[in-house]
Amino acid sequence: MKKLHVRAGDNITVLTGKDKGKHGKIIEVNPDKGRVLVEGVNMATKHVKPKRMDQQGGIIHQEAYIDASNVMLICSKCKKPARTERRIEDSGRKVRVCKKCGQVIDVIKEAAK
Ligand SMILES: [Zn+2]
Known part of the structure; x- marks a missing residue:
């Protein structure tokens, strides 16, 4: 998929x-x-x-x-169409962030294993 x-x-x-x-x-x-x-x-x-x-x-x-x-x-912060990227925070949390301003868009939930 x-x-x-x-x-x-x-x-x-x-x-x-x-x-x-x-x-x-x-x-x-x-x-x-x-x-x-x-x-x-x-x-x-x-x-x-x-x-x-x-x-x-x-x-x-x-x-x-x-x-x-x-x-x-x-992007909810810079109010502009934004490319996003995946980032892994120090806590291990995976997030989607705005490439422009770094705003966290949302947390990527991993599929249950
Ligand atoms: Zn932004």
Whole structure:
């Protein structure tokens, strides 16, 4: 399974495409396909057919997956799109940090062994 540079809950900005410059929170990641779902980004229109006679068909808007390489994490401290790196602190704790300002983004939880 490929590791993504972003994860669910991350605040990101979109780098390319029709939603370039938009900010949003990652709802879901698909590491196998390298794609992410972002709140309010890449809204797709779906036509829904009524399944029963008493239901109404219509149009719903929902997010569609975009490539993870098109998004970048926004650092909570410097408020800029930031590259992150993994660092191991003296305590042995593994963290993701902003390469620009060194802000700890989050703690990397190891999978239980
Ligand atoms: Zn930063």
